[in-house]
Amino acid sequence: MTELLGFIAASLLIIVVPGPDLALLLGNTARSGQRAGVATAAGIMLGHAVLAAAAVAGLTALLTASEIGYAAVRLAGAFYLIHLGLKALIGFVRMRRSSAERRTAGHDARPARAVTGRTMRVCVRQGLISNLLNPKVAAFYLSLFPQFVLPGMSTTANQSTLAGVFWVLCLLWFALVLTLLARIRALLRRPGVEQGLAGVSGVSLIGLGTALALRG
Template identity: 40%
Template sequence: MATFLAFIGVSIVVIVTPGPDTAITIRNTLLGGRTAGVFTAAGIAAGQTIWAIATSAGVVALLVASEPLFLAVKYAGAAYLVFLGLQALRAALRPAPAGAPGPGAARETRPARRLAPAAAFAQGVVSDLGNPKMAVFFASLLPQFVPGGVATFAALMALGAVFAAMTFCWLALYAAVIARAGDFLRRAAIRRAIEGITGTVLVALGLRLAAEQR
């Protein structure tokens, strides 16, 4: 029990630390509302579950040991984060359409385009699977907290599933809070500012991921 509680504690610290998952969840919630945010969280959790399965089956160990494969995943994931970030920056810098209401007119309460739940889910999955740091994290963390020190498939998978479930709950809560403040956050000026911030963060995270050593 003490080992499991230690795992929960370490997982909470990792999960609540802002990163690409948080930035993507915020962005997608603004684009598609709470539903898109929750589906993004579900996609991220699904990606983590895949990493957990791969870790339990020993596939992640092969990925970490293979420099070319590891780099391929890293650069693909970094490129995807930069792509999403540039999309957000483009939306932030896009000029208002002709005839758009001025500052004194009724505020904009809906995003210019809605993000479909399926697209949000896919973005969550791809973003998480494109982060090789998750592979290293799962490969190094899970075995340390296996009860009795026996790293069986079932034991590793159970810990991975718990981590993914905790991640989903945290990010879904994030989405609910952002959606709750949706009317304020979707004002034209506020939304564009947040798009600019999240876009910058995603680009920076992508570049950092590409430049980081193991």
């Protein structure tokens, strides 16, 4: 029980620290609404499931053991984050222009957004790719899991259990974030707040991508 509680505590510290996943989730929610946020979270959780399965199978160990492979994933992830950040900033500029045009026309209210199936698919894909291309996540699955050994379990059963616990903790965290965003939905729909979140998420994603690219 002590090992499990220690793993949960370490996992929570890692999960709640803001990173690319949270920045992407906030940006998509601000730009396209609550359903887009849920779709983004679904993509992120799918990525965690894939990486957890890869860690149990030992595939993440092969990745981190290969300097070239690790560098390739790191750079691909960095450029993808920068790409997402630039898209968020473009959306930020468009929102400002649209808001200015509405004020000029004497219409302060923003028309209700329509979230299409394509938007949902894009959000799922963004969450999935962003998570899979973050080598820090793969390294986490490799470095943290071996430090915790649950008594009476084989190596495979131990890693499978820890992977499942971590996945559930991530799910609960994103459910909490989405619930809070739903509670402040009216605030998020204010043009100034919506634009601010889009701008902050764009800058954050570009900053995280740049830092990842420059890290050796």
